[in-house]
Amino acid sequence: MGTLFQQRLEAAALTTESALERLLSRDPVPGEEARPARLVDAMRYAVLGGGKRLRPFLLIECARLLGAEGRAVVDAAAALECIHAYSLVHDDLPAMDDDDVRRGRPTVHKAFDEATAILAGDALLTIAFDIAASADAAPAVRVELVAALARAAGVGGMAGGQMLDLAEDATWDEAALRAMQAMKTGALFAFAAEAGALFASAPAVERDRMRRFGRHFGAAFQLADDIDDVIRDGAAGRPSLATLLGPEAARAMIGQEADAALALLAPFGERADPLAGAVRFMVASAR
Amino acid sequence: MGTLFQQRLEAAALTTESALERLLSRDPVPGEEARPARLVDAMRYAVLGGGKRLRPFLLIECARLLGAEGRAVVDAAAALECIHAYSLVHDDLPAMDDDDVRRGRPTVHKAFDEATAILAGDALLTIAFDIAASADAAPAVRVELVAALARAAGVGGMAGGQMLDLAEDATWDEAALRAMQAMKTGALFAFAAEAGALFASAPAVERDRMRRFGRHFGAAFQLADDIDDVIRDGAAGRPSLATLLGPEAARAMIGQEADAALALLAPFGERADPLAGAVRFMVASAR
Secondary structure (H helix, E strand, O other): OOOOHHHHHHHHHHHHHHHHHOOOOOOOOOOOOOOHHHHHHHHHHHHHHOOOOOOHHHHHHHHOOOOOOHHHHHHHHHHHHHHHHHHHHHHOOOOOOOOOOOOEEOOOHHOOHHHHHHHHHHHHHHHHHHHHHHHOOOHHHHHHHHHHHHHOOOOOOHHHHHHHHHHOOOOOOOHHHHHHHHHHHHHHHHHHHHHHHHHHHOOHHHHHHHHHHHHHHHHHHHHHHHHHHHHHHHOOOHHHHHHHHHHHHHHHHHHHHHHHHHHHHHHHHHHHHHHHHHHHHHHHHHO | OHHHHHHHHHHHHHHHHHHHHHOOOOOOOOOOOOOOHHHHHHHHHHOOOOOOHHHHHHHHHHHEEEEOOOHHHHHEEEHHHHHHHHHHHHHHHOOOOOOOOEEOOEOOOHOOHHHHHHHHHHHHHHHHHHHHOOOOOOOOHHHHHHHHHHHOOOOOHHHHHHHHHHHOOOOHHHHHHHHHHHHHHHHHHHHHHHHHHHHHHHHHHHHHHHHHHHHHHHHHHHHHHEEEEHHHHHHHHOOOHHHOOOOHHHHHHHHHHHHHHHHHHHHHHHHHHHHHHHHHHHHHHHH
16 A cells, blocks of 8 residues: 555555566667677666666656656656666765675676676666657657766766765865765756656657756755765764755755655645655654 | 878868767756856867777768768767767766776876766767767657667767676687677667668668678777787787687778678769778778
């Protein structure tokens, strides 16, 4: 049972998982030579069978809110999850965060080896763009989807944010942390929400509204995650708004981000209930 | 001066370099937050100011042969070169080939550090798809371009070939080496030639012809490269057709690949002279 949000989150997870199963097949598609078993295994290990699928949920529900649904939307959600999974595989590498365990299982470079993990990340990133470009939507929608996904994931988005996060000489004041997180995690959330507007061929003003909603949603999610880290590991963890300002102030910030997100949903009325439920869930879980 | 091939190769290198300069700007494009200086520096270090630009030459000349030219073609060539450059950055990493020097300069992980090299490769791979999706061509052409590039670069192409190349338990007979090279280097050459047909909106049969041409071209290039390695490093180098069969037999194979490539160009008459010149140059330089 659960709340409407939890039901929709579970449904999004199931459809995304099934799309990933289909797309990460062991058989090559036209234009490919063959898919080496070890590389497919590592890609599947990285992306299947775990994760809350919060980004796919956001994409699918934002699309539905604007009147778009179907296989193309689900494929876009799968592409987004491939990008998210690639970023975890590369971030876990010894040269980056050097993590041995993720979601209770050995990380990809532990379960396989470092070279395979680098290649599996590369291949997940690459296949995401094949999936987005091959979705069952008008070519004009697909090119916008590919370009938006690339900008959210690349030098001016997630990868750039990870670069900032690694900078050893950084001064982590509030503004710097906000800017880093907006790129490192915010950009993919903004894309997820924007993709809904893309599929619905919504006007630019709607697209912008959804991007802003995704950004606030992502910021609230990140703050909740940071508070969680402080509670688990104490203030010795990596710099975050929760370590800098303390959990109390971080909780107040979640409230502000949530209010901004909910205000952007207000014009949609109760049709936005699953998304509003997700926002309220984040606020509640960070208590 | 030089031959027609050499003139066109130089021209392709110049236009590609200038496109890369424009595309790897330090300023963010719409949809990006900011471009962290260190990451842009590493990306530019990896892709600017070096390389023969043979893949861009192939793409630009195949497009011209089929009647397509202009900024979209050059941008596709730049996207392809970003993919090629990313593959070199990641292949050079300690966990992969562990190379300290490339084209007479420190590799990216030596000039910067390992984490930056991983991210610079990721960001080059990512921006390639933004460039392809944003090219000045019809959306239907752009989605085909993105999908073909992803398939050439990913699990069923270049990344898959690198995975096969790293397999320690592999039995490197002629068939296995050919299959590995067809993915590791052949797939990007096949894409370069096919992209020409894509821009020209050529029928499937022409597209297939260009792919086959690119595959033979790439095989001849790889054989010449392998022979070069044997002459420099002796037979102790990594397994290749040149180490397995000897330089003599490898030279004979270049001849066969060149003949097959030239036969596919024959219907175009002297309009294919720059490409035919490139094929003949590879044969001559492998003596």
